[in-house]
Amino acid sequence: MGNSEALNQQQIRLAAPHNDTMLWRNNVGACRTDDGRQLRFGLGNDSAKINRHLKSSDLIGVKKILIQPWMVGQVIGQFIAVEVKSDDFVARESDERYVAQRNFHECVRNFGGAGMFAKNAKDVWIPQ
Numbered sequence: 001m002g003n004s005e006a007l008n009q010q011q012i013r014l015a016a017p018h019n020d021t022m023l024w025r026n027n028v029g030a031c032r033t034d035d036g037r038q039l040r041f042g043l044g045n046d047s048a049k050i051n052r053h054l055k056s057s058d059l060i061g062v063k064k065i066l067i068q069p070w071m072v073g074q075v076i077g078q079f080i081a082v083e084v085k086s087d088d089f090v091a092r093e094s095d096e097r098y099v100a101q102r103n104f105h106e107c108v109r110n111f112g113g114a115g116m117f118a119k120n121a122k123d124v125w126i127p128q
Contacts, residue, residue: 002087015121079113
């Protein structure tokens with residue numbers, strides 16, 4: 001049996017500063033307040049309908065990027081979204097949660113960010 005998602009997430013977060021990256025835990029969910037109102041929390045969790053098709057990642061952060069010739073010397077922050085999985089995870093198109101998470105990554109990448117699934121730190125910082 002492989003590492004759990006929790007252990008993999010801890011290892012990725014510990015590696016982040018060594019890779020010029022800050023990562024924060026993105027808890028996503030919903031609950032009822034004491035007065036009965038629905039409270040949604042987590043990045044992009046605007047409604048149940050949206051959340052069925054677009055699920056934000058476990059870890060959200062920013063990575064330092066050195067801009068090349070036309071902006072020499074400037075550093076920008078690239079948005080990064082990491083969905084951490086256990087070593088045993090297998091991606092399946094029939095898994096609606098996986099598909100919604102992948103949709104979020106595609107959205108992030110379409111805007112110049114980095115969105116990915118990861119089982120370990122190498123999945124995040126060493127291009128496959």
